[in-house]
Amino acid sequence: MNIQLINPSDGGVLNKTPEGLTQNGLVIYPCKNGAYRIVKDDNYTENFGYQWNKFAGTQVDKSSALSISKSRFFAESQWDKEDLGGKNILEVGSGAGRFSQVVLDFTKGNLFSVDYSNAVEANYKNNGPNERFNLFQASIYEMPFAPGQFDKVFCFGVLQHTPDVELSVKTLIDMVKPGGELVVDFYPINGWWTKLNAKYIFRPYTKKLTHEKLFKKIEKNIDWLIKTSRFFSKIGIGKLTNRFLPICDIDGTLPQNLTKEQLREWCILDTFDMFSPQYDQPQKISTVIGWFNKYGMKGVSGKYVHFENCVAPVVRGTKQ
Ligand SMILES: C[S@@+](CC[C@H](N)C(=O)[O-])C[C@H]1O[C@@H](n2cnc3c(N)ncnc32)[C@H](O)[C@@H]1O
Structure with a gap:
């Protein structure tokens, strides 16, 4: 596992304790209902906290007896279940944890999930406790991880809902380790x-x-x-x-x-x-590919990916 946690506001080293994340022996960020709280609930994603806590199990395969989240995760990521064993995986914008569940139940990877809203509570109810599961209420722009550590990073259903989509892509790329992979999906704009x-x-x-x-x-x-x-x-x-x-x-x-x-x-x-979302900024595949290339990814590609009866634009790349 060995992911170095840092205080996003001053870069200082953080340690995990059952009470929270400590810096110099003091709890800086408490652990509440299974998630380390880097931020408070009152931010532009409150609508998501409301919806995911109200509909915690609706889109989670193990509660709905459906397979759409699993189909989407593996179709979009193209990752191999076995290969994810022991890997450090970062999920940004986890919502109620539909994809957290897939990673935890179908792979042996170590999952670090981040969401800006108190949807982390719904996610913990669905997926915790699990020693491979680490959950943080934090913004994509201020994540509590030293850069360049994750083997795999994914961000599904989130980018269009962030205020600065290019900066969001850059911060995701910053989290990937050399040779690691990033996969994102987003709402498309065609014209x-x-x-x-x-x-x-x-x-x-x-x-x-x-x-x-x-x-x-x-x-x-x-x-x-x-x-x-x-x-x-x-x-x-x-x-x-x-x-x-x-x-x-x-x-x-x-x-x-x-x-x-x-x-x-x-x-x-x-x-x-x-x-309800504050931001809804659909993107072109070519624009997102351009950002991947600009911020140091190689082997970048993008296309519409089909799963069950649905389709989503997906861009992927490997960190140089
Ligand atoms: C449409 S939901 C998708 C949730 C989940 N990925 C899914 O597909 O079910 C978008 C999620 O992105 C989160 N989000 C939006 N802005 C964020 C930010 N700046 N940092 C982290 N998460 C953010 C929201 O709180 C919300 O849970």
Whole structure:
């Protein structure tokens, strides 16, 4: 394991104790409910803390009896289960821990997971305690690790929700050790029409609502929205019309084998996830490839990766 922990504010060495991370014998960052707390909850990711604690098990394969998180993790990372044994793996933006679960249950790797929100509590409930699991509430911009230590770094579903996406990519690259690998996915932008979508039309209003108010609005309207979206898809016009409905993309982003109850739950969660974040900055594959090259990665490649009925743009590279 042997990952050197440092205080992101002054670079001093931190030690792990059951009470928290200590510096010169004093607890600087407490350990609460299974996670070391480098930051407080009141930051721009509070919406994510709210959603992941409310829907802690919804997208976690072992709770949902689905396999979408496992399929996505291995399809996007292209990493070999056996090869991850004993490796130090960094996951940034872990949410409720859908991918933490995959790493912990299907590999023998040592996992260090970071999230800026108190979603770390949902993650710990889903995946802790486990001696290979280390959980931190911290920002991607101020992580408690000395640079260049991780064999593998992944960041799925997160970059578009950070304020400075290029800086986020750079900080991830800083964490990879020479010869180690970084894989990221993100929301794609294809042209001006990407933003001709209910999500981008309503977000300036919805992201300002309190979480409770937004949640209630979604819950109240979800049933007719699901019916309408399904109807349009059934008569063959869904691709054209569903982008204007204020509901997540059922055909393109959700597993197709959900029960009726699961479908309702996933739709509420994913619709909240599209309307509540402070930042939603989709990227082009070519832009992200450019940043990988600029900040010292080699063998960089990017493409759309398919898993189950879903697809996501993925960029990968190896640290020089
Ligand atoms: C859409 S969720 C994805 C969570 C998880 N990766 C998944 O796919 O289920 C985005 C996550 O990124 C986290 N996040 C956003 N900005 C962050 C930052 N600056 N540092 C660390 N995590 C951040 C949020 O708190 C949230 O849990």
